[in-house]
Amino acid sequence: xxxxxxxxxxxxxxxxxxxxxxxxxxxxxxxxxxxxxxxxxxxxxxxxxxxxxxxxxxxxxxxxxxxxxxxxxxxxxxxxxxxxxxxxxxxxxxxxxxxxxxxxxxxxxxxxxxxxxxxxxxxxxxxxxxxxxxxxxxxxxxxxxxxxxxxxxxxxxxxxxxxxxxxxxxxxxxxxxxxxxxxxxxxxxxxxxxxxxxxxxxxxxxxxxxxxxxxxxxxxxxxxxxxxxxxxxxxxxxxxxxxxxxxxxxxxxxxxxxxxxxxxxxxxxxxxxxxxxxxxxxxxxxxxxxxxxxxxxxxxxxxxxxxxxxxxxxxxxxxxxxxxxxxxxxxxxxxxxxxxxxxxxxxxxxxxxxxxxxxxxxxxxxxxxxxxxxxxxxxxxxxxxxxxxxxxxxxxxxxxxxxxxxxxxxxxxxxxxxxxxxxxxxxxxxxxxxxxxxxxxxxxxxxxxxxxxxxxxxxxxxxxxxxxxxxxxxxxxxxxxxxxxxxxxxxxxxxxxxxxxxx
Amino acid sequence: xxxxxxxxxxxxxxxxxxxxxxxxxxxxxxxxxxxxxxxxxxxxxxxxxxxxxxxxxxxxxxxxxxxxxxxxxxxxxxxxxxxxxxxxxxxxxxxxxxxxxxxxxxxxxxxxxxxxxxxxxxxxxxxxxxxxxxxxxxxxxxxxxxxxxxxxxxxxxxxxxxxxxxxxxxxxxxxxxxxxxxxxxxxxxxxxxxxxxxxxxxxxxxxxxxxxxxxxxxxxxxxxxxxxxxxxxxxxxxxxxxxxxxxxxxxxxxxxxxxxxxxxxxxxxxxxxxxxxxxxxxxxxxxxxxxxxxxxxxxxxxxxxxxxxxxxxxxxxxxxxxxxx
Numbered sequence: 001x002x003x004x005x006x007x008x009x010x011x012x013x014x015x016x017x018x019x020x021x022x023x024x025x026x027x028x029x030x031x032x033x034x035x036x037x038x039x040x041x042x043x044x045x046x047x048x049x050x051x052x053x054x055x056x057x058x059x060x061x062x063x064x065x066x067x068x069x070x071x072x073x074x075x076x077x078x079x080x081x082x083x084x085x086x087x088x089x090x091x092x093x094x095x096x097x098x099x100x101x102x103x104x105x106x107x108x109x110x111x112x113x114x115x116x117x118x119x120x121x122x123x124x125x126x127x128x129x130x131x132x133x134x135x136x137x138x139x140x141x142x143x144x145x146x147x148x149x150x151x152x153x154x155x156x157x158x159x160x161x162x163x164x165x166x167x168x169x170x171x172x173x174x175x176x177x178x179x180x181x182x183x184x185x186x187x188x189x190x191x192x193x194x195x196x197x198x199x200x201x202x203x204x205x206x207x208x209x210x211x212x213x214x215x216x217x218x219x220x221x222x223x224x225x226x227x228x229x230x231x232x233x234x235x236x237x238x239x240x241x242x243x244x245x246x247x248x249x250x251x252x253x254x255x256x257x258x259x260x261x262x263x264x265x266x267x268x269x270x271x272x273x274x275x276x277x278x279x280x281x282x283x284x285x286x287x288x289x290x291x292x293x294x295x296x297x298x299x300x301x302x303x304x305x306x307x308x309x310x311x312x313x314x315x316x317x318x319x320x321x322x323x324x325x326x327x328x329x330x331x332x333x334x335x336x337x338x339x340x341x342x343x344x345x346x347x348x349x350x351x352x353x354x355x356x357x358x359x360x361x362x363x364x365x366x367x368x369x370x371x372x373x374x375x376x377x378x379x380x381x382x383x384x385x386x387x388x389x390x391x392x393x394x395x396x397x398x399x400x401x402x403x404x405x406x407x408x409x410x411x412x413x414x415x416x417x418x419x420x421x422x423x424x425x426x427x428x429x430x431x432x433x434x435x436x437x438x439x440x441x442x443x444x445x446x447x448x449x450x451x452x453x454x455x456x457x458x459x460x461x462x463x464x465x466x467x468x469x470x471x472x473x474x475x476x477x478x479x480x481x482x483x484x485x486x487x488x489x490x491x492x493x494x495x496x497x498x499x500x501x502x503x
Numbered sequence: 504x505x506x507x508x509x510x511x512x513x514x515x516x517x518x519x520x521x522x523x524x525x526x527x528x529x530x531x532x533x534x535x536x537x538x539x540x541x542x543x544x545x546x547x548x549x550x551x552x553x554x555x556x557x558x559x560x561x562x563x564x565x566x567x568x569x570x571x572x573x574x575x576x577x578x579x580x581x582x583x584x585x586x587x588x589x590x591x592x593x594x595x596x597x598x599x600x601x602x603x604x605x606x607x608x609x610x611x612x613x614x615x616x617x618x619x620x621x622x623x624x625x626x627x628x629x630x631x632x633x634x635x636x637x638x639x640x641x642x643x644x645x646x647x648x649x650x651x652x653x654x655x656x657x658x659x660x661x662x663x664x665x666x667x668x669x670x671x672x673x674x675x676x677x678x679x680x681x682x683x684x685x686x687x688x689x690x691x692x693x694x695x696x697x698x699x700x701x702x703x704x705x706x707x708x709x710x711x712x713x714x715x716x717x718x719x720x721x722x723x724x725x726x727x728x729x730x731x732x733x734x735x736x737x738x739x740x741x742x743x744x745x746x747x748x749x750x751x752x753x754x755x756x757x758x759x760x761x762x763x764x765x766x767x768x769x770x771x772x773x774x775x776x777x778x779x780x781x782x783x784x785x786x787x788x789x790x791x792x793x794x795x796x797x798x799x800x801x802x803x804x805x806x807x808x809x810x811x812x813x814x815x816x817x818x819x820x821x822x823x824x825x826x827x828x
Contacts, residue, residue, distance in 0.1 A: 308709070332712040346710045349703040351771060360700055361711035363693040370692045414711065 003066060005030045005197050006051065006082075006166055011060035013046055020046040021057070022221045028166065031195040033188060035202055035212035035232075039241055039405075039433030042218040044201050048168050051199065052084035053077030065165065083159030084168045091151055091158075093144040097134075098125045100143055101158050128157040131194075132187050148294075149180025153187060160196075167191065168199045173207060174430065177294045178494070185211050203431065205234050206462065217241055242435050249434075250466030251442045254449035258469065259284035261320065262453035263305075263336065263422040268314035270304035273297065274477025277314055282422060282453040287444060289468025290457045291493045297477035298457045299341055302424045306331045306338040318421060332361065335421030339411050339428060341457070347411040350400030354392050354410055355381040357399050361414050384413040389439065405436020412443060423447060425456045429463060441467055461490055475499045506765035509816055510780045513763075517787045524794040533790070535672045539661060540786035542674025543736060547753060548760035548782035549678070549685055549775075550729030554722045555761050556689070558702040558770025559614045561603070561723070563621030564730045564757050567596055568750025570629040571734020576637030576744050580645050585652045589735045596731020597724050599625070604720030614723075622754070629746040636745040639738065653739075661740040674736060678779065681729075686775030698722065702770030756785055759806065763813045784809065 006028040013021040021043045028034050036044045049055045053071030071077040091100050102121045108114040126136050132153040173181045202208050208215050209232045217224040217240040225240045262284045267277035282288045292298050303309045307325040315322050318334045325331045340346035348357050359377045366377045381395045388409040429437045448454050458464050471483045473496035481496040522529040571592050578588035606617045643650040657663050662673030689695035700708040701715050709715045738744040764781020766773035
């Protein structure tokens with residue numbers, strides 16, 4: 001192997017009270033796609049930010065392109081050829097694709113007047129779009145009008161325009177459809193062929209297996225090992241990430257036959273929804289997985305059932321009794337609870353404490369004539385934290401400071417005390433590390449075992465196949481088909497999800 | 504806690520400076536005067552702050568004070584007994600708040616814009632009701648029966664005695680009473696908890712089953728009702744309600760007090776104690792500047808810089824808190 005493009009040795013970074021990285025070593029070859037894997041809090045993002053110049057390491061040496069470097073900031077790293085593709089996309093949404101490609105380095109004439117010479121950017125702009133496989137005619141489109149996957153490719157194109165030798169991508173596929181994801185994989189393969197290196201953070205193990213030449217595993221801010229392409233297997237990765245074997249990743253012990261229907265949707269339509277109605281049955285003690293591409297209308301349907309979208313036709317029944325759901329409080333009163341897709345936006349009050357969040361939907365019970373019953377509240381919070389093993393110093397800790405997995409446990413915990421009949425889970429393990437994932441699966445299994453009907457919307461194929469008793473697939477707002485556990489398989493699901501069900 | 508300590512020590516410093524500036528400044532009558540002004544500021548600040556806690560804003564407070572003071576006077580001139588007139592005035596404020604709340608929640612208009620329109624409309628309404636000032640003297644002359652009741656209300660609500668002058672800072676006492684209610688509400692009841700949740704993240708609140716819109720409407724009603732109460736107090740304490748100037752710019756003083764007291768305009772933050780302390784800053788600062796013989800002209804500069812200073816300190820602690828993660 002020739003000299004690596006990037007070599008970081010003994011990198012250490014501390015934040016007040018936390019050692020984020022402790023002597024981490026990282027080598028990236030030229031034209032190599034290197035996956036960085038690890039649980040949340042393992043230090044992946046910190047390491048990426050150090051490489052990209054966002055943070056400065058406390059100790060350690062970084063060599064890039066044969067020279068020792070210390071980046072004063074992201075701009076310096078970018079000038080050297082390292083571009084960070086942000087998890088939250090970093091484009092000026094109101095400007096055109098072309099303007100974004102050349103943002104900050106617009107060719108201009110007229111001295112300090114800096115008159116834009118946009119025409120001069122069109123040919124190189126087209127060339128950049130071609131490198132990421134986007135059509136020319138997108139050049140003048142407003143970024144805000146693009147699909148998430150296209151935005152991501154525009155960002156990559158922008159980095160290529162800056163002659164990036166190393167691209168850093170932090171969970172780039174977390175908001176992409178399957179098609180967009182495939183497209184991104186192709187682009188990455190093309191970049192590799194052109195000698196561009198890619199550092200790739202991912203929670204999706206199947207993805208790592210598919211695109212990475214090598215995977216480096218971090219655990220608790222240290223190197224936990226690395227795997228060559230041939231050795232990248234689910235078991236190997238998970239063992240390194242958590243430092244032990246996870247015997248039962250997907251728990252499926254609630255095997256008894258499903259009971260009576262707890263939630264029945266009959267020809268339901270909702271405001272702003274598709275013209276065709278949807279029907280769905282969730283039985284007691286059953287986990288119904290719902291698959292579909294992003295935009296298939298799964299989240300929207302669940303939001304309608306939870307009272308967040310106005311239902312215009314059809315019947316929602318809980319335990320056979322029709323309920324009128326006008327607002328979330330109606331659904332909650334009927335025992336139907338939602339763990340929303342975007343926990344930071346919809347599930348949690350990030351600035352407030354764990355206890356505040358856990359008690360929030362239960363305050364209607366934890367009070368005497370409107371006064372908060374502090375003792376009952378403290379007890380509820382303590383019981384929930386213990387039951388879900390939420391890792392938090394205390395109940396007052398702001399939820400926003402917890403790891404993704406612990407945040408998600410808090411969102412679950414908000415509802416547990418109310419004795420759910422139906423639990424709607426929307427992407428229950430997105431952005432959750434492997435250890436917490438296993439705990440969440442065990443919890444879902446336990447709830448189903450106690451007769452809760454679980455409706456689980458997920459885009460994670462392993463999760464869908466591993467956890468569901470039955471899978472319902474949506475395609476363009478319509479229930480495209482249903483698969484019993486015996487019929488489950490990736491191909492069967494994808495066929496229905498892409499509209500190839502025939503029926 | 505840090506914010507409360509900060510504004511508390513700021514107040515201690517201001518009082519120390521005031522007392523040492525001039526022997527008259529430390530006198531009981533001056534301190535009572537200051538306290539009464541603080542009471543008035545505090546009452547309208549309380550309304551603004553409760554709204555700000557939930558992430559709202561009201562720019563029409565000053566105009567509602569103006570309209571309230573004029574309406575209170577006119578109602579009495581027309582023969583409505585003073586206590587009833589006061590209730591009607593506060594009720595009118597509640598109506599204004601209800602309108603704001605419904606426009607913001609049902610039609611999804613921005614609170615900033617709705618209340619900015621209100622700022623113009625209510626001032627104009629006040630002017631259209633009367634072109635001249637309405638004085639207590641004129642009311643007493645027109646409705647001699649009301650004189651005793653008015654003096655009584657004046658005594659109990661502002662501490663002003665017809666012969667002995669200011670006997671106790673009545674408006675400050677009223678503020679303390681209202682602040683205790685607000686504090687219990689914010690910190691001890693379920694609804695207060697909901698308000699903080701709405702202020703921090705109204706979507707998470709909605710997903711938790713809280714009827715966010717209804718609570719928002721209530722906050723607007725509370726804010727405008729307290730502003731209208733302020734209007735009635737204005738007439739009682741200054742003996743005069745001028746449709747052009749009564750309450751002018753007071754929305755800005757209220758917002759300033761709330762922010763100094765630890766409320767964040769992003770919502771979700773603020774405590775009853777902090778709000779009261781924050782509202783106490785401007786009146787004592789104003790009084791200090793008078794005793795230091797600083798020209799009136801410079802007053803707005805000092806207010807502006809005080810608020811900027813408070814915001815800087817807030818930002819400083821916020822960043823330090825964030826870095827500590």
